[in-house]
Amino acid sequence: MPSLTPLHETYCKWDRSPPSQADVLEGLAQLVSTRLSQVVQDLIQSMQREVLLSIFGVSKQKVIKIQKIAFIDRAYQLGYGVLQQYGVQLLAPGLRRMIELFPDLHERPLTPKLHFLVGVLNGILGDYLLEQHNPLGLATVLYDHYGEIQQGDLAGRVVIFVHGLCMNHCDWSTQQFAGIGEKLLAQRDNNTMLYLNYNTGRRISANGHSLTNVLQDLVKRNPRITSIDLIGHSMGGLVLRSALFYGKQNIHTWVYMVENLVCLGSPHQGAVLERFGFKLQERFRHFPITKLISQLVNIRSNGILDLRYGSVRDDDWEHNDLRIGQPDDHRKPAPLPAHIHTFFVAGTIESENKDHRPLKIIGDYLVSVKSALGEHPNPRFQLNVPQSHKAVFYGLNHFEIQYHASVAEQIAKWFYPHHDEIAQEKIHKYLIKLESMQGIVET
Known part of the structure; x- marks a missing residue:
């Protein structure tokens, strides 16, 4: 360099x-x-x-x-x-x-x-x-719901959002969709939304180490935090899994405060396009002209390389210096903590009730449905999330699932399963009261 x-x-x-x-x-x-x-x-x-x-x-x-x-x-x-x-x-x-x-x-x-x-x-x-100490290199920092660096005391339930590759903490809403954070804020009091910003070109496991330290510091400074929910989009879901893995190894208290983990379009078993590009690079690198493509494809960050198979541990890569080599899956298992309710969301560009096998492989353009749902033929890599904790959204691409209203509604139902029942009961009581008042008026 x-x-x-x-x-x-x-x-x-x-x-x-x-x-x-x-x-x-x-x-x-x-x-x-x-x-x-x-x-x-x-x-x-x-x-x-x-x-x-x-x-x-x-x-x-x-x-x-x-x-x-x-x-x-x-x-x-x-x-x-x-x-x-x-x-x-x-x-x-x-x-x-x-x-x-x-x-x-x-x-x-x-x-x-x-x-x-x-x-x-x-x-x-x-x-x-x-490596060059360039001031453009991002630190791992938490922002509040209004885009300011998190300051002040926190209490109650805290939700941490972690974005994906080449994105930032501002990408969780659009002019059309208020986003998941806004939906969750409307569900209950003492609910705080925090948004992580970090350098997505680093190793996923390196960002996992940084995040577990940031969250440990957060709970130490804010002893009135009662619980933590985690929501990660794409690479962000892998960073969260890495943070949980190393947080548990280091016996960090924040890990045991986590109630829910949601991964949106995260390539738990690898990203289709990264792996496809890698295989093409291997297949054609001996031919004239296409060797140029091989060299150009190899100019990408370590964070992108980790998406090939969804690597979340240091020992997935630290003993393998090859950026171009045999496309084998050398990952080590990283099981999910048993005490956490884990939910996986996948997007697919195909329409519902239509069987398009190529589209199922492509999924949301970047991540296949099976990879996003943590499914793998090898039991060592199966993440074993219950079917009721999985959701597939048809007609949504990789970036739309990050803030779409339907996804936000599903997460709210997972986090607050009795919220709809309480609302229905209130409506029912109101209608009964309204009918009784009409009866009195008629009398």
């Missing part, structure tokens, strides 16, 4: 707080001025090599000779130098000049659009951002 220059090191305030608008500008300045790595240079040269081999039919030996010609090699270096100079001399100084002109940017929190940008960058490059 490229190393930081002294200029970069003087800025980085690595205190793991959420980035400000100034941090975003400085982080982008670091990215555009980072020296091109050897990997990128090799990729550019390999593109030329594959074009000569496949399109012009040049032999391998001749391609090597061509690329070693002095003026061609100088052209490569000139091209790299221009890109480097453009980033260092133009873009980076311009971004840093804005920070100097507007010092209040250091105090300004991110807007929703900047949260979107930073979330995407973390999903794709998050592990690299951390």
Whole structure:
């Protein structure tokens, strides 16, 4: 990986707080001025090599000779130098000049659009951002229902929402749908919604360790919290499972306060598209041109790689350094805590009562129905959630299940199973009272 220059090191305030608008500008300045790595240079040269081999039919030996010609090699270096100079001399100084002109940017929190940008960058490059101490690298932070960093005392029931890959804590509602949090807030008093924001490019198990520490600190600071509910979308469900696994290992008290766990479209048995892309990469990597695809596909974060089979433990990956290798499932079992009521939600783009096997495999575009429901032919990986705790929503894609009104209604029924019965009883009593009043009036 490229190393930081002294200029970069003087800025980085690595205190793991959420980035400000100034941090975003400085982080982008670091990215555009980072020296091109050897990997990128090799990729550019390999593109030329594959074009000569496949399109012009040049032999391998001749391609090597061509690329070693002095003026061609100088052209490569000139091209790299221009890109480097453009980033260092133009873009980076311009971004840093804005920070100097507007010092209040250091105090300004991110807007929703900047949260979107930073979330995407973390999903794709998050592990690299951390390694380089780039201020764009996100910390693991809890926000309240109104988008502010969680502060103050908490009491009663707390619901923790954990988003998926390349997303952020603002993504739990839309203009059309108020979201799950709003639905649950309407169910009872002393109900607090908290939303996690984190770096989705890190290993899922690394985020699991961070989350269990954050939640342990939360309950220590707020002894009046009575119970915890967990809701995770996509990768977020795997992060929650990892946090529960390591929280239980570390005997953290918050784990035993958890009543419910809901996973929305989480790839418990892996993500179809990540695994499919991996297999294509393996199958075609020996052919000209398609080797380029193999290299490009391999440029993705460790968090994305963990989605291949739904890895939630450190030992799923720490002894396997290969990013490209045999597509085997080397996971270790991570059973769900027995005391927690666990619920799985799957989405599928197919219509109800129609049997489309290819669509069932694709599921919600990214995760198959079976994977989202924790079903696996190997008993070691079966998550054994009761059928009554599973729900499949037809006509919803991977992102719609995160906030759709039907999903919110189902979660409310799971969390508050007697709420509808109480409401019906109140309506029944009201109707009886109304009939009796009408009888009195008629008399």
